[in-house]
Amino acid sequence: MSTIVDNRYKLASPVGRGATGVVWRAYDMLLDREVALKEIPLPPGPDAVERRRRVVREARMAARLSHRGIVTVHNLAEEAERLWIVMEFLEALTLHDTLVQAGPLPADLVAAMGRRLLDALRHAHDGGVIHRDIKPANIMLTGDRVVLADFGFAAPEGAASGSMRGTPAFLAPEALHGRGGTREADMWSFGATLYMAVEGQTPFRTVNSMAALAEALRGPARAPRRAGPLEPVLRGLLRKDPRARLSAEQASVLLARVRCTSAA
Template sequence: MRADHAQLLGNRYRLISPLGRGGMGVVWRAHDGRLARDVAIKELRPSRHGELDVHAVRRRALREARSAARLSHPAIVTVHDLLEEDGRLWIVMELVEALTLQATAWHLGRLPVHWTAWIGFHLLSGLRHAHAAGVLHRDIKPGNVLLTGERVVLSDFGIATLRRDPGQGPHGPATMPVVGSPGYIAPERLGGHPATEAADLWSFGATLYFSVEGTPPPASGDGAAVRNLMSASRAGALTRLLEGLLQPDPARRLSGGDAAAMLSGILRTEGVAVPPMRLDGGGLFSSGAFTM
């Protein structure tokens, strides 16, 4: 049965209207009758049935839900519940009323350096929290960054993996294809290497580059190309940070801790007080938030 606005899931969640569609399904606005609140529900509905193993899709959905459910942080969308009805999996999540970074930058052309630094600081706090829990995102991009004016929220752990998932080998799933969004995939992953924290950080850097430039960074094969790229950019105080994050060699790439320290310094220079970045999800949002 196709989902419609009258459908009630789990005798609790009533679907209201679709919020967005992607290759793996539909995200719905729904109402939780038990707690009297609106939520977002991802309905896993593969668009290419003939090319996908239904059991593989369900395993991926369970992996997404379990990965995200491990995380509790204001910069990460919260997962509330997981249901299976009508032969589909439904992931119940916090509803975040927001624009994406992609839509915001497209509307404005590009974001100022100080806005981008503020977005980057809070986004990185959520990403480091995920990494500390053993979760890799693998698809960080402007369309997965939600901006409410007070919060920066990383969404869609749809291709997330657990570094220490017992079902994987020591180097990740042997048959996992390279998945992600063109322009935001780390060079080593395009070369066939597994996802790592460093690869997430490259995608994070590419997302910040998009924020200040309005376009993703072009492919660059070496460190000299990165320096040439940054010399022509509008990144200003973010230049050294982006150079470090966009290093093609993951061994030379900035760590999450070093990137956090650089972003804190940039924000303090801009007169924005930021608390120490904590990985337990507490005390991360400062009163110096920029209104967008």
């Protein structure tokens, strides 16, 4: 028997896992369309209140952003001690899966992807939303769309960042000290993601813990070997001092130059 959520959404099959829950392919019986449902279990006891607060914040922040490069949020439901974020369904591969299957991508292709992703990121920032978990697994590629997904760690710009959030290999240095809720920190993660796309590895050695990341960040980043004209963008985005890091506007100009160079 199919599971039906909120008397409306018929679950079909799990299609992935985000930072905070499982994502299901589902069918909206009211509007006759496919959707994606992100299932977020609520822990027992008082922790459920805090989890609910965070999930509602995630859904509201993502829902107020309207951009073809950001996954669209339709609804939020609660049932069976779970919260369900209802989103558009995308028949897509993540950038992570693409790299696993195809290996590193050409610099001009990464620059084109980067321009679309940066446009979405600038829209989020202009709306006062900091993503805090930009990485290949949270970028979906479908047709001519590059879509930023999973706002599970997102926070309003200027909010106290508190504890560290995000994935170690793509975290800005300042995020290790609880200062990751800024545009500059998102730009570092954006740069690390582009580096992974073109080089096939992270800028610093692969790490799985904060201690290992702190140790890795004491040394220089790996020198790019495949980036070509993309190298100035990578170096500018991966400056350890956030005040010296490329802004979104500066990165946009440099990415456009990669396009011009490739077309010449």
